[in-house]
Amino acid sequence: MYRRLLDQMPTAVFVVDPQGTISWANRAALRLVGATPEDGIGVSMLEFVHPDDQEWLVNSFLAMMAAKGNERGDGNPWMALNFHARHRDGSSIPVELTGAGAVDDPVLNGIVYEARLRQEDAMLRRTLVGVGVGDDADTLLATVTDMVVLPPIAIECAMVDIATSPPRVIAATGPAVAEAVRVVAPEQAPWGPPAIAADTWVVADHDGEPADTFTRLGVADVFHVAVTGTGREPTSIRIIAVTPVHHVVSDGPCQRLQRAAELAAIVVERAGADAALHHAATHDPLTGLLNRSGLSDMVDAGSELPVVGVLYLDLDGFKDINDRLGHHAGDQLLSVVATRIRHVVRGEDVVCRIGG
Incomplete structure (x- = not known):
């Protein structure tokens, strides 16, 4: 025995x-x-x-x-x-x-x-080290996704950004979860409303869509959680997991998702901080336009373009406005001009403030 x-x-x-x-x-x-x-x-x-x-x-x-x-x-x-x-x-x-x-x-x-198995420890270390050295956020989020599908339970997982239509799949570990994200209508998706604590959606408890789609894909349970950002506010990123069998006790899968969400939140917050720093370094704080550094980066990135048109604009009499009405009025004028230019250029065009 x-x-x-x-x-x-x-x-x-x-x-x-x-x-x-x-x-x-x-x-x-x-x-x-x-x-x-x-x-x-x-x-x-x-x-x-x-x-x-x-x-x-x-x-x-x-x-x-x-x-x-x-x-x-x-x-x-x-x-x-x-x-x-x-x-x-x-x-x-x-x-x-x-x-x-x-x-x-x-x-x-x-x-x-x-x-x-020490895979979870190794993945955790890889993720935290990656956050520290500034590795690509999507690559780190893919590692976090892999942590959910460690043995012994059969489970597929996806990290998805639902802010776009269709949702952007950052990482997916199996065909069922990837197909579910692709075909389930956003307004019907269990993961649409943000769940700060990992939640369970049992397919057998529902009729019609999206339950029929999940059944066709061989899914019995759907687990989901929202990745939070600063102040524990939910972001548009969801961690979604599916299992082929129903789990009477869903604590195990939910705990895995919750741990993954907490780690993903660190990655997302670091990526947001990096993006904010990069934006501050490459954009003019007054007008929101690219600055000289941002223009230089853009030119380097597009150096292989066959033809580039450049239009240089100068505001005549701007110094007189500053002298007569003060710098606050001058700042207001620059902001209005920048806004008007942005409204008349094409989406692929770039407007920069390089001085003045």
Whole structure:
């Protein structure tokens, strides 16, 4: 009974004997490295350790084997080890490994290990470092999206900006969620109204659209949350997740979305701050037009255009207005002129204030 119980656990558990051979592993452990009972049990544990981590991991194992029972801490868990496991397909998997000595146990005769995927930690670190160095916001939001779909539950996720029509898909991890975002009418979408706390929309509880569309796509549950900005105000960015089976207890998926939304909020706020700084550096604060620096950047970006027309305007008598009526009146005049010029040029044209 206990073996069957361990085999059904979603947590990876395995036993390594004093020679470093895997003597037993549950289904989750075998699934973690893409192995079967035939090729995953009775083999050296090094077959599933990345070459870069093999030497120090072996040294740690040998040190434990050389220790006596009390020193080895039999029956007590050790401090977790972080390393990269090697999947049968050759890929590398970040793993946290916790062990407890049971060498003197006549049945186990080895070390009992519990392995936990460390992908979420790695993704979190990658995102926070990316925020610090100013990486592209969409790339970071895609990493946040990937954090939602980590095992063991089957789930697809998308990061979407609903401010545009159709919504702009920043990242999507599967076809069902991408198609749902594409075909569900914005006014019918469960994720339309902003949910500050992750919410669940159960397809079976609704008739007609969009429930029929979700059913056609093989979706049973829809989870969604709004990414917030400054002051916890909802932005137009939504995190949307779908599952093929109904979750009676929706806390797990909702907690994942909530964590992702909190991390995405950091990315969005940093991107907004960067955009504000860039705008301030390239635009005239009085008129809102591009300044000399912004014009220079625009010319560099469009240097390969075959033909560029340039019109230089000067306001005659502007100095007299400043001298007679004061700089406030002069500022008002500049703002009015800038607004009128913007209203008569084409959408692709650019208006700049380069002096005066």
